[in-house]
Amino acid sequence: MGADFAPVARALSARGVELAIAPGQEPWPLVRVGDATILWQGIDDPAARARALEAGAHEVVGPWMHEAETVARIIRLADAEQPRLRIGELTIRLVDRRVERGGRPIPLLAREYALLLHLARRPGQAISRAELLRAVWRLDFDPGTNSVEVHMSRLRGKLDRGFAVPMLHTVKGRGYALCPDGYWPERA
Structure with missing residues (x-):
């Protein structure tokens, strides 16, 4: 690969891009990023x-x-290969765990990301506190703390601040819901 590629490889590694290097047909090796093939x-x-x-x-x-x-060309290809979850104007990149709403990046802590992802996999549905404790905290009992409420409050602040319509809702007596259009449908 040569010393010429070393700074590029370091820059890509710092951005979380995984490279696979294989011999190419030309005298230069191939770099693979996901399903994309790049010739150095x-x-x-x-x-x-x-x-x-x-x-x-x-x-x-x-x-x-x-x-x-x-680096920008390789990241573009890596980004195109990355699986995403889209709910309305919210985009969750599943590999590098980046979240954007309306094109604006939303930095999340690991637990906030896990909560958002769990809610995003069932948009428009109320998810109970007990289910969130099981799925995100891996607890089969209620520890008697307000951890879920505190984390949901922080997540709501990051996800909805600066936007006209909130996506994250507290559904009285049922839990929390992530609604793509921003409005909790009144369901029985």
């Missing part, structure tokens, strides 16, 4: 680049590019 080309050779793209490579990068451009 040691020299700027447009004809070899065209052959690689025609043969199915998703991208060709090399030391002739600025490091930031190389």
Whole structure:
């Protein structure tokens, strides 16, 4: 792979992108990110680049590019491969655990992310406190604390602050619901 690729590999690793490196048909190795194949080309050779793209490579990068451009191209491919959960204007990236609402990033702590993900897997449904304790805290009993309420309050603040319509609702007597359109449907 050569020393030329080392700074790119470090930058990708710092961003959580996992690389798999395999020998290529050219004298340069292939880099795999998810299902995408990227050829690291040691020299700027447009004809070899065209052959690689025609043969199915998703991208060709090399030391002739600025490091930031190389990293951005590889991250773009990695991002396209990442599974996501979308609920209305909310996007949850399941691999790197990033959350966005309306295109705005929402930084979450691990427990907040776990709560949101559990609610997001059943949008529009009320999830009981007992179920959240089992699913997120791995407790089969009520510890008698207000941990669920505190975490839900923090999550609500992060998820709904700055938006006209809240997505996270407390459903009296039933639990909590994440509603894609922001409104809790009155259900019996």
